Amino acid sequence: MPHTLDSAAVRRWCSLTLEALGREREEIDAINVYPVADGDTGTNLYLTAESAREAVEAAAGAGFGETVRAMAHGALIGARGNSGTILAQLLRGMAGVLAAAAGEECSGELLARGLAEAAREARRAVAHPVEGTILTVASAAARACEKARGENPAAVARTAYEGARAALEATPGQLAALERAGVVDAGGRGLVAVLGALVEALTGAAPARPVRAARPLVVEECAAGGPAFEVIYLLEAEDAAVDRLRETLDALGDSLVVVGGDGLWNVHVHVDDAGAAVEAGVEAGRPYRIRITHFDVARGPAPQRAQRAVVAVLPGKGLAALYAEAGATTLLVGPGQQPAGGQLAEAIRRAHAHEVVLLPNAVELRHTAAAAAEQVRAEGVRVALIPTRSAVQGIAALAVHEPERRFDEDVVAMTTAAGATRYGELAVAERQSFTSAGVCQAGDVLGLIDGDVAVIGQEVADTARRTLDRMLSPGGELVTLVVADDAPEGLADRLEAHVREAHLAVDTVVYPGGPQAPLLLIGVE
Known part of the structure; x- marks a missing residue:
């Protein structure tokens, strides 16, 4: 006896989708050749579905409309990669129809309309739709279930699944990259798994899986x-x-x-x-x-899967290109924000490496980063946490990073370089408070060295100069300055000139911090 499509069925669907993508994630990753052969489509779909399920679980006890909206919203905020983002829009398009028209359960007619709107919304979201992709599979599912509009939801879902599965098998003939590699589209393969989970949620029985098996790729298959x-x-x-x-x-x-x-x-x-x-x-x-x-x-x-990668947390976008050029996967956070442990663990996974060096670049992230590293280690990835407390220490670590040497040796060299770098920062006091340098007032400029307030001033350039002098008093060979977009004009030039005049034989490098970055970061090696 088919189940009705109600709140409980939506929750079952989300859980079964996650289970299906969990089983098939590696297979889907292995056939990922389009649009970029980066082997992460299955992982991205899994993470998107995981976010959808978490949102639905958080809405436990809600009515049908609120439940499907929660599913779509969870997928939206947790969408990963090209296919995951399209999946989020598919769910959003379907939820918009179901939540607006249904009561506490959904008819087959309404489900068919929802799947049709999902396919339309997904195409509208993609700048240049390409056939032979997840979009083609979604459209085929919508067309197929038109014939079953008068049936119950389970029959509609089964018909949509069969239409999607047939379309998936035809994708190699529609896209040259798939034909060369001899595989079906990875995103479409994931969507078939999602629709299969819907059938199982409504009938209690899992449908037959697609017959084409994934196979390892060779270099020639990737453009x-x-x-x-x-x-x-x-x-x-x-x-x-x-x-x-x-x-x-x-x-x-x-x-x-x-x-x-x-x-x-x-x-x-x-x-x-x-x-x-x-x-x-x-x-x-x-x-x-x-x-x-x-x-x-x-x-x-x-x-x-690469042998080794670096994952780094960065305050603002200015340093992202610099880190990425060094091969790092970056996770950007705004002022006063900290990534959750799940976000850090996901960033480590997205590096797709057997060995990962993690640079948290913040004192506050030490325990969160350690927990994320331990979580991914349990999945078979070797993760080393270097306790960098600032992005400038991360720069120093990257400067000596050599992926070709033994992992332990590389980690030791990076840790040593980071530890030998003193770090400073300029910030503006938000309120009156007692500091290690005395009492500051709201609006004062604070110069922090190794996390403690060392200088209190009223003007940015003067406070920066005094902080820099304090940091160079024990000596140093290289000064790194990371300057935010909203720093006073000419600040970097003035500090560079000061270092040349007051601290002979010390070199200076300057990087843009971009918007929403700390006012000034200073590193001294």
């Missing part, structure tokens, strides 16, 4: 070239600003997918200039949960 970075962020912005953002990002790169609405969007794009992609988001509204990943595989071999 070279393409943008160097994947940029993903959540964005709070108005519709008109998002329309302009789409035009800007479309000119910057490819694989552009912007999903969401009602003021909250998930933005995904592949670009060579990651900073410009984030800056476009700043101009459109408020971007956060920014993730920038360097495509090591985009310019070369098949999506094999």
Whole structure:
């Protein structure tokens, strides 16, 4: 006897989807050749589905409409990668129809309408839709269930699944990259798993899986070239600003997918200039949960798991390109924000490496980073946590990073370099308080050295100079300055000149901190 599609069925669907993608994640990763052969489609779909399930579980006891909205919202805020972002829009399109028209359960007619709207919404979200992808599979599922509109939800879901499965088998003939590799589309394969979970949630029986098996890829099957970075962020912005953002990002790169609405969007794009992609988001509204990943595989071999990678947390986008050029996967946080342990663990997984060096770059993240590292170690990845307390210590560690040497030796060298770097920061006091340097008033400029207030001043440049002198008093060979966009004009030039005049034989390098970064970061090696 088929189950009805109600709140309980939606919760079963989310749980069964996560189970299915968990079983098939490695298989889907292995056939990921389009749009970038980076071997993470299964992982991204799994993480997106995990966020959807968590949101539904948090809404336990809610009515049908609220439950399907929670599922869609959870997928939106947790969407990962190209296929995960499209899946989020599919769920959002379906939820919009079901939540608006259904009572406490959904008819087969309404489910068919929801799947049709899901396919339309997903296509609208992609800047340049391509056939032979998850979009094709979604459209085929919607067309198939048109014939079953008068049936119960279980029959509609089963018909949609069979239509999707047939479309998936045809994808190699629609996309050259798939035909060369001899595989079906990875995103479409994931969507078939999602629809299969819906059938199981409504009938209690899992449908037959697709017959085409994944096989290992060879180097010749993966195209070279393409943008160097994947940029993903959540964005709070108005519709008109998002329309302009789409035009800007479309000119910057490819694989552009912007999903969401009602003021909250998930933005995904592949670009060579990651900073410009984030800056476009700043101009459109408020971007956060920014993730920038360097495509090591985009310019070369098949999506094999790398031997070693570096994962770093960064305050603002200014240093993202510098870290990414060194091969690091970066997780960006805004002022006063800290990533959760799950976000750090996910960033480690996204590095796709057997060995990972984690740079938290903040004192406050020490315990969170340690917990995330331990979580991923349990999955078979070797993770070393270097307790960097500032992004400038992370720069020092990256400068001596050599992936070719033994892991332990590399970690020791990076740890030594970070530990030998004193770090400082300029901040503005928000209120009167007692510090190790005396009492400060709201609006005072504070110079912190190794986490403690060492200088209190009224003017940024003077406080920066005095802080720098304190840091160089024991000696040093290299000064690193990371300057935020809102720092006083000419600050870096004035500090460089001061170092040349007052501290002979000390070199200075300057990096832009970008918007939303600390006013000034100082490193002395």
